[in-house]
Structures are given as C-alpha cells and as structure tokens.
Amino acid sequence: MDLNFASDNIEGASAPVLDAVLRANAGPAPAYGADPWTARVESRFAAMFEREVAVFPVATGTVANALSIAASVSPWGSCLCHFESHVIDDECGAPEFYAHGAKLIGLPGTGCKLVAAEVAAAHDALPKAVKQMPPQALSIAQATESGLVYSVSEIAALGEVCRSRQLAFHMDGARFANALVRLGCTPAEMTWKAGIDILSFGATKNGCLAAEAVIVFDPALAASIAYRRKRAGHTFSKARFIAAQLEAYLDGDHWLANARHANAMAERLARGLLALPGVRAAWPAETNSLFAIMPEGLDRALRNAGALYHPWSARALAPEETVNPGEVLVRLVTSFATSEAKVDSLLAAARSAGGAS
Ligand SMILES: Cc1ncc(COP(=O)(O)O)c(C=O)c1O
Structure with missing residues (x-):
C-alpha cells in the first residue's frame, strides 16, 4: 500500500x-x-x-x-x-x-x-x-x-x-x-x-x-x-x-472539490493519529496537513511499515509547546488524490505499532 x-x-x-x-x-x-x-x-x-x-x-x-x-x-x-x-x-x-x-x-x-x-x-x-x-x-x-x-x-x-x-x-x-x-x-x-x-x-x-x-x-x-x-x-x-x-x-x-477532499483526508488522518497514546498536534490540522508530535518508537514503526513523511522544524511551535526528548515533530500531507484507504492504511500501521513509545 x-x-x-x-x-x-x-x-x-x-x-x-x-x-x-x-x-x-x-x-x-x-x-x-x-x-x-x-x-x-x-x-x-x-x-x-x-x-x-x-x-x-x-x-x-x-x-x-x-x-x-x-x-x-x-x-x-x-x-x-x-x-x-x-x-x-x-x-x-x-x-x-x-x-x-x-x-x-x-x-x-x-x-x-x-x-x-x-x-x-x-x-x-x-x-x-x-x-x-x-x-x-x-x-x-x-x-x-x-x-x-x-x-x-x-x-x-x-x-x-x-x-x-x-x-x-x-x-x-x-x-x-x-x-x-x-x-x-x-x-x-x-x-x-x-x-x-x-x-x-x-x-x-x-x-x-x-x-x-x-x-x-x-x-x-x-x-x-x-x-x-x-x-x-x-x-x-x-x-x-x-x-x-x-x-x-x-x-x-473542480479546484474547490479537490481542496475539500484533501482537507477531509487530513482531518481523517488527524482523528485517527491523535487518538493514539503519546501523539498530539503541534497546531490544529486546519487544511491538508497534520503536524504531529509523536513518540520516536511510533515514528520508527511507521517508517518501518513504509510510511514516508518529513521531520519538521520546531521553530514555529507555540512558546508553551515543546518536542520532548524521545519525541519527534513530523509533517504528513494529504492531497486531492489521497484515498480514504490510504489514510486508513497508515492508521492501521500506527495502531498495530500500538502508538509505541
Ligand atoms: C507555502 C509555499 N509556497 C510556495 C510553494 C511553491 O513552490 P514551487 O516553486 O515548488 O512550486 C510551496 C511549495 O512547496 C509552498 O509550500
């Protein structure tokens, strides 16, 4: 997948x-x-x-x-x-x-x-x-x-x-x-x-x-x-x-339909991923990306399952937020072409890692 x-x-x-x-x-x-x-x-x-x-x-x-x-x-x-x-x-x-x-x-x-x-x-x-x-x-x-x-x-x-x-x-x-x-x-x-x-x-x-x-x-x-x-x-x-x-x-x-779809996929991704232990949003997923702070173990498990996404800089975090030792900040982006099945596959990989810390 x-x-x-x-x-x-x-x-x-x-x-x-x-x-x-x-x-x-x-x-x-x-x-x-x-x-x-x-x-x-x-x-x-x-x-x-x-x-x-x-x-x-x-x-x-x-x-x-x-x-x-x-x-x-x-x-x-x-x-x-x-x-x-x-x-x-x-x-x-x-x-x-x-x-x-x-x-x-x-x-x-x-x-x-x-x-x-x-x-x-x-x-x-x-x-x-x-x-x-x-x-x-x-x-x-x-x-x-x-x-x-x-x-x-x-x-x-x-x-x-x-x-x-x-x-x-x-x-x-x-x-x-x-x-x-x-x-x-x-x-x-x-x-x-x-x-x-x-x-x-x-x-x-x-x-x-x-x-x-x-x-x-x-x-x-x-x-x-x-x-x-x-x-x-x-x-x-x-x-x-x-x-x-x-x-x-x-x-x-067409452009608005594409954007609505991309945003909805990010929302689906956020709903699933942020429900896992140790995962939180760096800021709300308002459009077509999710910036998540997650345990390094979960990040490793996702990457071992073949997931691709970028680590992200913490420079724009709110002053009261921080990426703790053992955590990573990552960006996941959805698009007009992202299917629900693709989002669900990532969520399944994350759940099978058990939100691993
Ligand atoms: C905020 C923003 N502005 C502009 C661009 C346009 O970049 P490009 O020259 O790759 O089309 C991008 C692409 O990543 C972007 O994220």
Missing part, C-alpha cells in the same frame, strides 16, 4: 486537467499568451475575484512569489514575512534575486502565522536611516507553511497595517484553495477586500501539472510584471497549455 504522505506535490495531475491539456493540443494557436485559453482564464479570474485583475500564468510557485515580491519592493527595499515562510526559507533566494538585491525580513509567529499588532511593532521598530533597507511589503502564506489559515479579519488587520505604513501586501496562495474552503468565504473576501494587493495563486499542488498565476489587484504593481516574467524566462511560447490547466482547474469548481 502507498503510504507516501511526504507532500501534496507527490501526486500527478487530476484527470480533468490532463484531459484539458490534451484537448488544447489540437491544432495551432497564437503563441506567448495571445491564445483563447489565456483570454478565457483572464476572464475567469476576473469573475471569480469580482473585479478587474491582471493575470500572469507561470509554472512554479517560486517564480510567482519572486515576481510578486520583486514588483512590490525596490532593490534597496525589504519585505516582511514569517521567518519560516517559503519565500525566505525554500526558494534559494529567488525573491531577493528577482528583486535585484531587496531583502526579506523574517518575523516570528506560532504556526507560521503573523499577528497584525506584532507586525506593526516590528515594522515600527526597524531603523529607518538611509543605511537600512526600508520595509516596502509584507508577504503572508494562506494557508501557512504549517497548514494554518488566517481568518478574513486577521488578513484585514494585517491589511490595515500595510495600508497605514504604505506596504504592498502579498499573499502566497500555494494552498489558496485549501484555505478558501476551510474559511467558506469568497476569493474576493480572502484577498483584495481584506487588503491583498498581489497574490500567488497556486494550482499545481491541488491538481495541475505545473500551473500557478500571479493575480494583481493593484494596477500600479501590474505594470512591470509582463517584463519581469519575460526576463525570468517564464513567458511560455505555448502558454495555452498553462492556461488550459488553469481553465480545467477552475471549471465546475
């Missing part, structure tokens, strides 16, 4: 997305985004966000984030983010590289969530002399790298901090759909209505082959992105294939 819970990008693409790519293969089409698929996707995003938006399809989340941040700060500026965020920790410096030397400043927060009052205080305490790099943007991930979700009012409070301090507000939405279905709000409510200026809209983790989009709500930020994307080598000549993925992803709310 497949017991691979390493990430949501271990899976292939969903059938509707693959079918759409094959259909888009028939016949010639204008290159570099002048094709009808791209035009339709632009209209789809405008309808979905209930306003005009600028849409820049790309193929990786890293480039979506890097372009977004580069458009938001000057080379001598800085962007605030969580200290364990993907943009600062997992992109090999791409945002700073694309922004020609701008810097990211990491701030603390349990479960990779930033709190408005703390961001405001950290911002205001930064030295503002010409020797320092002035903060010009804030980037948050929704859902966070810990699988937590900002409520709409938490985003709006951060949005107010940005508005009052002239910071551009970026959302890394690599798991946008998982957060959206968790909140049950509209895409508009979770973004521009709460102050988001620019969004990395993720789709690869939730069913696409390789498709993300930079969605820009602030027209001033959009102006440079077509050029930046081309310089980054992310303006695809056969752009129809990226757009076809996004179109199928959004069609019939």
Whole structure:
C-alpha cells in the first residue's frame, strides 16, 4: 500500500486537467499568451475575484512569489514575512534575486502565522536611516507553511497595517484553495477586500501539472510584471497549455472539490493519529496537513511499515509547546488524490505499532 504522505506535490495531475491539456493540443494557436485559453482564464479570474485583475500564468510557485515580491519592493527595499515562510526559507533566494538585491525580513509567529499588532511593532521598530533597507511589503502564506489559515479579519488587520505604513501586501496562495474552503468565504473576501494587493495563486499542488498565476489587484504593481516574467524566462511560447490547466482547474469548481477532499483526508488522518497514546498536534490540522508530535518508537514503526513523511522544524511551535526528548515533530500531507484507504492504511500501521513509545 502507498503510504507516501511526504507532500501534496507527490501526486500527478487530476484527470480533468490532463484531459484539458490534451484537448488544447489540437491544432495551432497564437503563441506567448495571445491564445483563447489565456483570454478565457483572464476572464475567469476576473469573475471569480469580482473585479478587474491582471493575470500572469507561470509554472512554479517560486517564480510567482519572486515576481510578486520583486514588483512590490525596490532593490534597496525589504519585505516582511514569517521567518519560516517559503519565500525566505525554500526558494534559494529567488525573491531577493528577482528583486535585484531587496531583502526579506523574517518575523516570528506560532504556526507560521503573523499577528497584525506584532507586525506593526516590528515594522515600527526597524531603523529607518538611509543605511537600512526600508520595509516596502509584507508577504503572508494562506494557508501557512504549517497548514494554518488566517481568518478574513486577521488578513484585514494585517491589511490595515500595510495600508497605514504604505506596504504592498502579498499573499502566497500555494494552498489558496485549501484555505478558501476551510474559511467558506469568497476569493474576493480572502484577498483584495481584506487588503491583498498581489497574490500567488497556486494550482499545481491541488491538481495541475505545473500551473500557478500571479493575480494583481493593484494596477500600479501590474505594470512591470509582463517584463519581469519575460526576463525570468517564464513567458511560455505555448502558454495555452498553462492556461488550459488553469481553465480545467477552475471549471465546475473542480479546484474547490479537490481542496475539500484533501482537507477531509487530513482531518481523517488527524482523528485517527491523535487518538493514539503519546501523539498530539503541534497546531490544529486546519487544511491538508497534520503536524504531529509523536513518540520516536511510533515514528520508527511507521517508517518501518513504509510510511514516508518529513521531520519538521520546531521553530514555529507555540512558546508553551515543546518536542520532548524521545519525541519527534513530523509533517504528513494529504492531497486531492489521497484515498480514504490510504489514510486508513497508515492508521492501521500506527495502531498495530500500538502508538509505541
Ligand atoms: C507555502 C509555499 N509556497 C510556495 C510553494 C511553491 O513552490 P514551487 O516553486 O515548488 O512550486 C510551496 C511549495 O512547496 C509552498 O509550500
């Protein structure tokens, strides 16, 4: 039995997305985004966000984030983010590289969530002399790298901090759909209505082959992105294939159904695993991942049974939580393609280990 819970990008693409790519293969089409698929996707995003938006399809989340941040700060500026965020920790410096030397400043927060009052205080305490790099943007991930979700009012409070301090507000939405279905709000409510200026809209983790989009709500930020994307080598000549993925992803709310399923599988996993002796959640499983603190013996038994998942850093734990000697903190991720049987197999392996300590 497949017991691979390493990430949501271990899976292939969903059938509707693959079918759409094959259909888009028939016949010639204008290159570099002048094709009808791209035009339709632009209209789809405008309808979905209930306003005009600028849409820049790309193929990786890293480039979506890097372009977004580069458009938001000057080379001598800085962007605030969580200290364990993907943009600062997992992109090999791409945002700073694309922004020609701008810097990211990491701030603390349990479960990779930033709190408005703390961001405001950290911002205001930064030295503002010409020797320092002035903060010009804030980037948050929704859902966070810990699988937590900002409520709409938490985003709006951060949005107010940005508005009052002239910071551009970026959302890394690599798991946008998982957060959206968790909140049950509209895409508009979770973004521009709460102050988001620019969004990395993720789709690869939730069913696409390789498709993300930079969605820009602030027209001033959009102006440079077509050029930046081309310089980054992310303006695809056969752009129809990226757009076809996004179109199928959004069609019939396929993306929301996928995300609901992924979240439900994480909930099932959490229900089973957290019932075992010695296992507790590092923070609630709000989207499609479970961060569990478990006895080393159980971890060993699961790995011996063939389970795959990553050990995780304890840096974003709540101050009152700790990983004790003899325990490990691990991340298990579910996806649109995770079956109930797969979750149940992992739980069976865990139970037969008896929650072993
Ligand atoms: C929070 C977050 N942002 C962005 C990304 C996008 O990364 P990639 O460049 O691999 O598509 C990921 C993928 O792991 C992620 O977890």
